[in-house]
Amino acid sequence: SAVISQKPSRDICQRGTSLTIQCQVDSQVTMMFWYRQQPGQSLTLIATANQGSEATYESGFVIDKFPISRPNLTFSTLTVSNMSPEDSSIYLCSVVHRLNYEQYFGPGTRLTVT
Amino acid sequence: GENVEQHPSTLSVQEGDSAVIKCTYSDSASNYFPWYKQELGKRPQLIIDIRSNVGEKKDQRIAVTLNKTAKHFSLHITETQPEDSAVYFCAAQGGGGNKLTFGTGTQLKVEL
Numbered sequence: 001s002a003v004i005s006q007k008p009s010r011d012i013c014q015r016g017t018s019l020t021i022q023c024q025v026d027s028q029v030t031m032m033f034w035y036r037q038q039p040g041q042s043l044t045l046i047a048t049a050n051q052g053s054e055a056t057y058e059s060g061f062v063i064d065k066f067p068i069s070r071p072n073l074t075f076s077t078l079t080v081s082n083m084s085p086e087d088s089s090i091y092l093c094s095v096v097h098r099l100n101y102e103q104y105f106g107p108g109t110r111l112t113v114t
Numbered sequence: 115g116e117n118v119e120q121h122p123s124t125l126s127v128q129e130g131d132s133a134v135i136k137c138t139y140s141d142s143a144s145n146y147f148p149w150y151k152q153e154l155g156k157r158p159q160l161i162i163d164i165r166s167n168v169g170e171k172k173d174q175r176i177a178v179t180l181n182k183t184a185k186h187f188s189l190h191i192t193e194t195q196p197e198d199s200a201v202y203f204c205a206a207q208g209g210g211g212n213k214l215t216f217g218t219g220t221q222l223k224v225e226l
Binding site (some may be wrong): 001008017030031033041042043044048092096101102103105106107109 | 131146148150157158159160163164203212214215216217218219
């Protein structure tokens with residue numbers, strides 16, 4: 001498997017501000033994704049983080065709201081911009097392992113917007 | 115795009131009984147079907163997966179079956195234990211890439 005870390009693990013933010021979440025993997029992976037999981041709900045894919053190029057966003061998610069970077073194979077950031085209470089959620093990084101193609105999740109970042 | 119339906123949404127069993135969770139998918143090109151277990155406050159953990167060239171896979175008390183013709187797959191847990199209590203998510207990966215589409219989840223409760 002892959003060891004995935006996310007920072008911060010949780011944060012409480014004021015509306016209108018932005019938060020950048022970092023995801024670091026200990027081994028080379030092929031794909032990196034960002035998901036959102038609202039309380040009691042399933043996992044919703046926000047975007048695929050592409051190394052060295054713009055992320056690929058799913059329907060309903062836009063780059064201006066959720067800018068993503070992936071400067072190398074093992075690191076990615078997700079920014080939640082101009083936050084509102086509706087952005088309160090858990091944000092999870094996910095990776096596809098290079099060798100077995102299995103997908104693993106990071107520990108998540110619990111975001112509360114007040 | 116892919117659509118995954120999962121049933122039941124909640125499942126309560128007695129310790130030692132079996133539990134079965136079923137999922138259906140829409141994209142006939144989907145070729146990879148993982149199952150995740152998520153305990154309260156924790157990340158989803160991959161517990162078993164199956165690829166479209168296999169009909170069944172087993173790992174100790176957990177098994178997954180796949181019916182490509184009917185486009186459904188199921189998770190079977192035998193001899194359930196209290197530590198099996200969690201939310202279980204099925205997922206399907208389409209033929210167009212590595213994106214997973216998740217089911218809505220099943221809250222499994224194993225009662226003593």
